[in-house]
Amino acid sequence: MKISIKYGSHLPVLTKLVNITTGPILELGIGLYSTPYLHWICKSTKRQLTSYESEPGWIKYFRDCRDEFHSLNLIADWDTLDVNDFWDIAFVDHAPDSRRKTEARKLINNAKFIVLHDSNPENDTLYRYS
Numbered sequence: 001m002k003i004s005i006k007y008g009s010h011l012p013v014l015t016k017l018v019n020i021t022t023g024p025i026l027e028l029g030i031g032l033y034s035t036p037y038l039h040w041i042c043k044s045t046k047r048q049l050t051s052y053e054s055e056p057g058w059i060k061y062f063r064d065c066r067d068e069f070h071s072l073n074l075i076a077d078w079d080t081l082d083v084n085d086f087w088d089i090a091f092v093d094h095a096p097d098s099r100r101k102t103e104a105r106k107l108i109n110n111a112k113f114i115v116l117h118d119s120n121p122e123n124d125t126l127y128r129y130s
Contacts, residue, residue, distance in 0.1 A: 008033035010117050021088035024048040029094030030058040039065045093117035
């Protein structure tokens with residue numbers, strides 16, 4: 001597992017959005033930075049967090065986070081993901097990273113805010129989000 005402080009660059013944006021919204025949060029891709037933060041803030045404010053992950057190891061690692069406010073879901077095929085609920089925040093940071101654009105497009109009409117990790121301009125040649 002590769003760990004770097006740079007992988008948490010989305011936290012200031014998530015923190016700001018959490019502070020100005022009150023509704024449910026969707027997390028696509030579990031991680032060492034987003035999941036603990038979102039879990040504890042949602043638990044303390046009694047708001048719903050729904051996390052999806054395609055790697056069983058991440059689900060196992062965070063299995064103790066399951067509670068009445070946080071559901072952890074293993075997904076085998078991102079094409080089967082149903083995002084028809086409305087989310088105040090949708091955080092998109094799953095693998096394969098080439099799929100992130102697809103899920104972001106699915107969420108356009110179903111989320112107040114979409115946070116697309118690694119969307120900073122210097123990553124555009126790699127991810128081609130533009």
